Amino acid sequence: MVGHRVLLAGTALVALALGLLAQKGDDPVSTWAERLLDDGRPARLESLEGNDCIRCHTAIGEEWRESMHALAWEDPHYRKELKSIRRKKSCWGCHVPEPLDAQGWTQKPAPRADSRHLGIDCVACHLAADGVTMLGPDGIATDAHPTQQSKLFDHDADNTICVTCHATTIGPVIGIAKDFVETEQTDLGLSCVGCHMPAIERAIANDDAGTEYPVRKGRSHRLMTPRDPHFLRKAFLFRVAVKDGRTVLSIENNCGHRVPGLLERRIHFRAKVLDESGKEVAASELTIDNRAYLPVEEALELVVEGTGATLVLEGRHEAPGVKRPVPFLERTFTLER
Ligand code: HEC
Ligand code: HEC
Ligand code: HEC
Ligand code: HEC
Ligand code: HEC
Known part of the structure; x- marks a missing residue:
């Protein structure tokens, strides 16, 4: 019985080795x-x-x-x-x-x-x-x-x-x-x-x-890419204004071209307005992709129905082949009273 188990373990090792060899083969995908x-x-x-x-x-x-x-x-x-x-x-x-x-x-x-x-x-x-x-x-x-x-x-x-x-x-x-x-x-x-x-x-x-x-x-030939959260953040300029009981976040294009530039690449923004005690008053979301993109030299508006003490903005980046959306932005703005 013991001998059998050793043999099995041996077979497993060979299989593992073969598996590793197969992986080193020429299927780059x-x-x-x-x-x-x-x-x-x-x-x-x-x-x-x-x-x-x-x-x-x-x-x-x-x-x-x-x-x-x-x-x-x-x-x-x-x-x-x-x-x-x-x-x-x-x-x-x-x-x-x-x-x-x-x-x-x-x-x-x-x-x-x-x-x-x-x-x-x-x-x-x-x-x-x-x-x-x-x-x-x-x-x-x-x-x-x-x-x-x-x-x-x-x-x-x-x-x-x-x-x-x-x-x-x-x-x-x-x-x-x-x-x-x-x-x-x-x-x-x-x-x-x-x-x-x-x-x-x-x-x-x-x-x-x-x-x-x-x-x-x-x-540097190490190209800056939107896969890098620090670089992606630079793509936008933000401005916040309070108007008629609403909080308006303007997201301005800071690149020399539209954002994004690839099918299935999406950028999600979520903005929430908090009151003095940190409780959420209202929230709103915006997604940009190849159809609803952010044009060069233009801005999009994210409107939150409500006002409070602060606006917290979060950004996530979704790209083909990437399992989970990557957070690239978290910023807090103090709202004018
Ligand atoms: C996609 C095009 C592209 C590729 C590929 C590329 N380079 Fe360059 N390279 C450039 C550009 C553009 C500059 C100049 C940037 C500037 O100063 O405006 C440059 C600059 C240079 C310089 C001058 C020094 C410097 O850092 O600016 C050298 C040397 C050089 N490249 C060598 C290489 C070598 C070696 C490779 C391959 C490992 C390579 N390049 C690949 C576009 C490229
Ligand atoms: C035998 C060594 C050697 C090889 C191989 C070599 N280079 Fe160079 N290259 C140099 C040296 C040395 C310099 C000048 C560096 C200096 O003075 O700072 C230079 C300078 C350059 C420059 C700068 C030009 C400028 O505008 O100032 C470029 C671009 C360049 N090489 C590209 C290449 C590319 C592309 C290849 C491959 C096809 C290559 N080199 C292969 C040694 C080499
Ligand atoms: C020979 C064609 C060619 C040239 C020239 C070229 N690119 Fe590219 N570039 C590509 C391709 C193809 C890819 C995508 C590679 C991939 O992801 O499979 C790419 C990718 C990139 C990316 C990364 C995008 C991402 O999704 O991460 C950036 C940024 C970029 N290029 C900027 C530049 C800049 C700046 C120059 C000029 C210095 C330049 N490219 C010149 C073909 C080119
Ligand atoms: C003012 C800075 C700026 C200039 C100028 C600029 N870019 Fe970009 N680029 C960015 C930023 C920031 C991003 C990340 C946002 C995004 O994905 O579009 C980006 C993204 C990209 C991407 C990836 C796009 C995607 O979503 O797949 C490519 C490719 C690229 N740039 C190429 C270029 C080329 C080529 C030029 C010149 C014709 C250029 N960029 C000019 C800042 C710039
Ligand atoms: C005219 C030049 C050009 C040709 C031809 C081309 N590509 Fe590309 N490809 C690019 C550039 C530039 C990028 C980088 C775009 C970016 O990241 O925004 C790219 C990126 C890609 C990517 C994205 C990789 C990633 O995830 O970042 C895929 C997939 C791709 N190409 C597939 C194709 C297919 C399929 C074809 C043929 C139908 C093709 N390409 C022909 C220039 C080209």
Whole structure:
């Protein structure tokens, strides 16, 4: 009997080992889905194989590998949507693009055939049409490769790099960069890079010889995303007013585009008015999504039928593939008497 039990335990161990092996197999959907962070982000791109830039640009590589650009092919939500599309190739161009400069910054980038796991890789944005020169903001000379300063990387003047892929409405995606272009946000001093790639100071290169490269001002490739509650909070400006026995909360768009920008992404607001003793007087809710969205440069009103001492506002963010809505906001406003 005892021997039998040991045998059973042994079988279980083998089965477990086989299960682990099977999980390490090549179905990225199941393996990545297991590794979603609470807010819906996959942890980071695992394999950097095939990306030679990272050998000398390790710090930037580390930023980039945690961005949705690095994960654009492995993303479980994308892979799931792809299953139901007949002409799958029509979905590849922006998620695994050939270098864009050679293509002329078209809004229909061509897909590449190799190293797809790298998603939107470094050369997609930086390789010049000549196939050897690296375009960048400064054109710093190096013997590693030719470099050239390009106005494409001057974000105060030009947003072409980002607009190229973000202005098309396709699949579950809303081309929100169109809002940015149509309402001429550059004239207000805004840029995609300015909000989504935070200013940072660090050496931009390293090598095997241990050369000390200077610390330079640059932009983090760790893109700011609405999956990050701190960043999502910045999307709105709030104002509270008391009028005719009602409390009116105005929710103003603070981005250069509409909110949100993806089907099934919803943002819920709940406002409650409390009296002096903290008891709830009245409450009201508002949800924004792809149809009832918050347009650029506009505001929506959340009206609570009643007034009191304070208004407490809570926000939750719901996105496809994320199990539970993520709280991103809790704020208390004192009401005028
Ligand atoms: C013109 C470029 C372009 C093409 C072509 C394209 N996408 Fe995308 N895709 C994007 C951009 C940009 C985003 C990011 C949108 C966002 O987060 O607001 C995205 C994001 C997604 C996401 C959301 C991932 C997530 O949860 O954040 C899915 C799913 C997706 N695409 C599926 C598709 C499918 C299916 C097709 C083909 C029908 C397709 N895409 C073709 C540009 C494109
Ligand atoms: C052998 C090492 C090495 C490799 C590999 C390498 N680089 Fe560089 N790169 C450098 C060095 C060194 C600099 C200059 C750093 C400095 O002076 O601070 C540089 C500068 C740059 C710049 C800055 C240009 C500007 O405007 O100032 C860009 C962009 C760039 N590299 C992109 C890439 C990309 C993309 C790849 C991969 C295709 C790559 N590099 C591969 C070493 C390398
Ligand atoms: C080659 C096409 C392409 C270019 C160029 C591009 N993007 Fe993207 N971007 C995408 C795709 C595709 C995704 C979605 C990846 C996914 O979730 O599967 C994305 C995701 C994002 C996200 C994350 C959205 C989310 O839901 O978390 C932000 C923010 C973003 N891009 C901003 C930018 C900015 C800023 C630039 C310019 C510096 C830029 N993008 C250039 C294709 C592109
Ligand atoms: C003033 C700051 C600001 C500017 C300018 C800006 N964004 Fe955003 N962006 C945000 C904020 C805040 C969010 C989070 C709210 C949301 O999801 O829309 C966001 C969200 C996004 C998302 C995710 C949208 C979604 O709901 O799936 C993408 C993609 C994006 N921005 C791309 C861009 C691109 C491309 C540009 C330039 C054409 C740009 N942004 C300009 C602040 C900005
Ligand atoms: C979606 C496009 C995109 C991708 C992908 C991308 N970059 Fe960049 N990169 C930019 C933009 C835009 C800037 C300049 C931001 C600015 O200053 O306006 C930049 C700046 C740089 C710089 C100058 C220093 C700095 O921090 O601003 C270097 C070096 C660089 N990138 C290397 C890389 C490497 C290496 C990769 C891959 C790991 C990569 N980039 C991936 C768009 C991209």
